[in-house]
Amino acid sequence: MDAAPTDVVRTSPDVVRNSSESARTGVWFVGxxxxxxxxxxxxxxxxxxxxxxxxxxxxxxxxxxxSGLPPLTSLVFGGHDTASCPxxxxxxxxxxxxxxxxxxxxxxxxxxxxxxxEIRQGGPLPGDTRTxxxxxxxxxxxxxxxxxxxxxxxxxxVNVSSTEPxxxxxxxxxxxxxxxxxxxxxxxxxxxxxxxxxxxxxxxxAADLAASGLPYAGRDGKxxxxxxxxxxxxxxxxxxxxxxxxxxxNLLGGGDGAALADPAAAAAKNAxxxxxxxxxxxxxxxxxxxxxxxxxxxxxxxxxxxxAFEGFLGARMTLQTTWQxxxxxxAAPLVLDLARLLARAHERGISGPLPALAFYFKDPDGAGxxxxxxxxxxxxxxxxxxxxxxx
Numbered sequence: 235m236d237a238a239p240t241d242v243v244r245t246s247p248d249v250v251r252n253s254s255e256s257a258r259t260g261v262w263f264v265g266x267x268x269x270x271x272x273x274x275x276x277x278x279x280x281x282x283x284x285x286x287x288x289x290x291x292x293x294x295x296x297x298x299x300x301s302g303l304p305p306l307t308s309l310v311f312g313g314h315d316t317a318s319c320p321x322x323x324x325x326x327x328x329x330x331x332x333x334x335x336x337x338x339x340x341x342x343x344x345x346x347x348x349x350x351x352e353i354r355q356g357g358p359l360p361g362d363t364r365t366x367x368x369x370x371x372x373x374x375x376x377x378x379x380x381x382x383x384x385x386x387x388x389x390x391x392v393n394v395s396s397t398e399p400x401x402x403x404x405x406x407x408x409x410x411x412x413x414x415x416x417x418x419x420x421x422x423x424x425x426x427x428x429x430x431x432x433x434x435x436x437x438x439x440a441a442d443l444a445a446s447g448l449p450y451a452g453r454d455g456k457x458x459x460x461x462x463x464x465x466x467x468x469x470x471x472x473x474x475x476x477x478x479x480x481x482x483x484n485l486l487g488g489g490d491g492a493a494l495a496d497p498a499a500a501a502a503k504n505a506x507x508x509x510x511x512x513x514x515x516x517x518x519x520x521x522x523x524x525x526x527x528x529x530x531x532x533x534x535x536x537x538x539x540x541x542a543f544e545g546f547l548g549a550r551m552t553l554q555t556t557w558q559x560x561x562x563x564x565a566a567p568l569v570l571d572l573a574r575l576l577a578r579a580h581e582r583g584i585s586g587p588l589p590a591l592a593f594y595f596k597d598p599d600g601a602g603x604x605x606x607x608x609x610x611x612x613x614x615x616x617x618x619x620x621x622x623x624x625x
Contacts (some may be wrong), residue, residue, distance in 0.1 A: 257304070257308065257386070257387035257388075258304075258308045258309075258310055258384060258385065258386050258387065259304040259308055259309055259310070259386060259387060259388060259389075259390065259573070259574075259577045260309075260310050260311075260312065260380055260381055260384065260386040260388065260389035260390065261274075261309050261310070261311050261312075261389070261390055261392060261570075261573045262311075262312050262313050262314075262377060262380065262389050262390065262391045262392070262423070263311070263312075263313035263314075263315075263392050263394055263569075264313060264314050264315075264356070264391065264392070264393040264394065264395045264411070264414045265313070265314075265315060265393065265394045265395030265396065266311075266312065266313025266314060266315045266321075266349075266353045267313075267315040267317040267318075267319055267320075267321060267324055267350075267353060268315070268317075268394060268395065268396070269324075269328060269333065269488060269533050269561075269562040270394040270428070270561070270562050270565045270566055270569060271311075271313060271394050271569075272321055272324045272325050272328060272346075272562075273328060273333060273334065273562040273563060273565075273566035274311075274394075274565075274566040274567075274569050274570055275311050275321065275345065275346060275349045276325050276328075276334055276338055276339070276342050276345075276346060277566050277567065277570070278306050278309055278311075278345075278570055279342035279345035279346070280338055280341065280342055281294075281306055282305075282306040282307045283341075283342070285338070285341060285342075286335070286338075288306075288567070289567070290563075290564065290566075290567035290568070291567040291570060291571055292567075292568075292571050292593075292613070293570075293571045293574050293575065293617075294306075297614050297617055297618075298617045300618075300621040301578060301617040301618070301620040301621040302578055302581075302582075302620055302621050303574040303575065303577070303578050303620070304574055304577050304578065306570070309570075309573070309574075310352075310384050310386060311348075311349035311352065312349065312352030312353060312354070312380045313349075313352070313353050313354075314353070314354055314355070314356035314373060314376065314414060315353055315355075315356050315395075316355070316356045316357065316359060320347075320350050321346040321347070321349055321350035321353070322339060322343050322346045322347055322350065325338070325339040325342075325346055326339050328533065328562065331532045331533055331534075332534075332560075333532075333533050333560050333562050333563060352380060354376045356373075356410075356414075357369055357372075357410070357413075358410065358413075366407050366408050366413060366416075369413050370413055370416045370417050370420060371417075371420075372417075373413065373414055373416075373417030374416075374417040374418075374420040374421040376417075377389055377391070377417060377418065377421040377423055378421050381421075387577075387581070388423070388424065388577055388580050388581070389421070389423045390423060390424045390425075390426065390572075390573045390576045390577050390580070391414065391415075391417075391418040391423045391424070391425045391426070392425075392426040392428060392569050392572065392573055393411055393414065393415070393425075393426065393427045393428055393429050393431065393433050393452075394428050394429065394565070394569060395410075395411065395429060395431070396429075397429055397430050397431055398410065398411055398429075398431040398432065400432065401432055401436070408436055408438060408439075409431065409432050409436065411427070411429065411431035411432055411433040412432050412433055412434070412436040412438070412439060414433070415427070415433040415434035415436070415439060416436075416439055416442070418434070418448075419434070419439065419442050419443055419446050419448065420442075422446070422448065423448070424448050424449045424450060424576040424577065424579065424580045425448065425450040425451075425452075425576075426450070426451050426452060426569070426572045426573065426576055427450075427451070427452030427453040427454075428452070428453070428454070428455040428565065428568070428569055428572070429453065429454060429455075430453060430454040430596070430597065431453075433452060433453065434450055434452070435452070435453070444586075446585075447585040448580070448585060449576055449579040449580055449584050449585055449586065449587075449588055450576075450586070450587060450588070450599075451572060451575075451576060451587065451588045451591045451594070451595070451598075451599065452595060452597075452598070452599065453595055453596075453597050453598075454595055454596040454597050455565050455568055455569070455594060455595060455596070456510075456593075456594060456595055456596045457559075457561055457564040457565050457568065458535065458537055458557050458559055458561065458564060459482060459484065459537035459539065459557055460510050460596045461606065462539070462555060462557055463480075463510050463511060463514075463539070464510050464514070464604060464605060464606040464609070465605075465606050465607075466539075466541070466553070466555075467510065467511055467514035467515055467604070467605075468514050468604075468605035468606075468607070468608075470515070470541075470543060471514065471515060471516075475543050475544065475545055476543060476544040477515055477519045477541060477542070477543045478519060478520065478542045478543060478544055478550075479519050479520040479521040479540075479541070479542040480511055480519045480520075480521045480539065480540075480541050480542075481520075481521035481522060481523070481539070481540045482521070482522075482523040482524070482537065482538060482539045482540075483523070483524045483525075483526065483537070483538045484523070484524065484525045484526065484535060484536070484537045485526050485528045485531060485535065485536045485537075486525070486526075486527065486528065486531060486534070486535040486536075486561070487527065487528050487529045487530060487531035487532045487533065487534065487535075488531070488532055488533040488561075508523070509596065509597050509604070510596060510604050513603075513604035514604040514605060521540075533560055533561065533562050534558070534559070534560050535557075535558070535559060535560070535561055536556065536557070536558045537556070537557040537558075538554070538555070538556055538557075539553075539554065539555045539557075540552065540554050541553040541554070541555075568594055571594070572591065572594060575588075575591065575616075575617075575620070576588075578620045579620065582620060587599035587600065588616070589602050589612070590612045590613060590615065590616035591613065591616070592609045592612065593606065593609035593610055593612065593613040
């Protein structure tokens with residue numbers, strides 16, 4: 235494996251202490267032409283213009299009014315992608331699929347076009363012979379140029395690309411997600427891993443990550459089935475009911491469905507789903523989670539859970555749930571939340587992993603509670619701290 239980059243750019247206080255009320259903040263998506271990023275850019279523009287309410291954005295609720303988060307109107311979007319479909323065209327496709335409301339693409343076309351102009355070629359592409367360090371340098375240069383071009387106070391890198399298989403110890407190169415993460419470290423950018431991919435957690439990046447003084451958070455956004463598990467599993471514990479088995483099935487299409495058709499990628503995805511149950515219940519009950527690609531579903535997903543549990547005097551009972559939704563519409567407000575929270579943490583000089591953001595992730599940093607209610611309380615405390623005095 236190539237050595238981890240050693241020339242990490244330290245973030246100087248005079249760069250990061252600009253007022254979040256007046257400065258502009260960059261949001262750089264890895265996977266910038268995917269469904270989640272497209273929905274986030276379109277949704278941010280629509281919400282900032284008052285065309286739609288900020289439904290699903292926790293940071294737009296009353297408890298965060300004094301947290302000092304960058305306003306939605308201050309966000310500037312760009313990113314990396316290997317796809318070539320322009321954002322306005324991608325938004326039209328999502329609109330046709332019912333993900334975006336009718337007419338929204340036309341209403342925010344200028345914002346989508348501006349963001350599309352800031353998307354740079356990702357990689358490595360097939361046949362790319364560049365070393366890991368050369369790729370990292372190229373990606374970092376794109377980030378630095380973006381920050382300079384728009385006179386941004388900071389840039390938050392958010393990984394919303396397709397799920398990768400877990401890397402093998404025999405791999406001689408960093409996984410693509412880790413190349414982008416290394417570029418974020420090198421260019422002094424806070425980092426969010428909204429996927430189960432390795433990203434910033436590659437062992438080769440550990441020393442530079444620790445030395446960078448950057449805040450980071452991950453991994454794998456908690457949007458549907460696992461969100462429900464984080465609510466239901468603590469309920470069984472609190473009511474002293476014994477869970478005997480917990481099985482689940484996911485049917486999904488779109489790019490996520492295609493990526494998770496790879497058994498190795500699906501295994502990486504399921505690791506976070508099982509962690510929630512293990513942490514909440516104290517053990518992993520019998521049962522598996524299956525992910526099946528159904529291309530006809532497009533960006534929509536159906537998830538079933540079958541829970542077998544035991545009550546008083548050994549009475550055996552079951553609970554079955556069905557979750558039907560659009561992952562892009564569920565994920566987009568969360569990545570906007572996270573970009574704003576990481577930007578404010580960076581402004582306040584907070585560094586390292588942010589366990590207080592476990593509310594958003596299946597496989598979060600730290601070993602705190604897996605119960606959503608506890609995680610929400612931690613998030614509120616973090617929001618209060620962000621708005622306080624010296625960090």
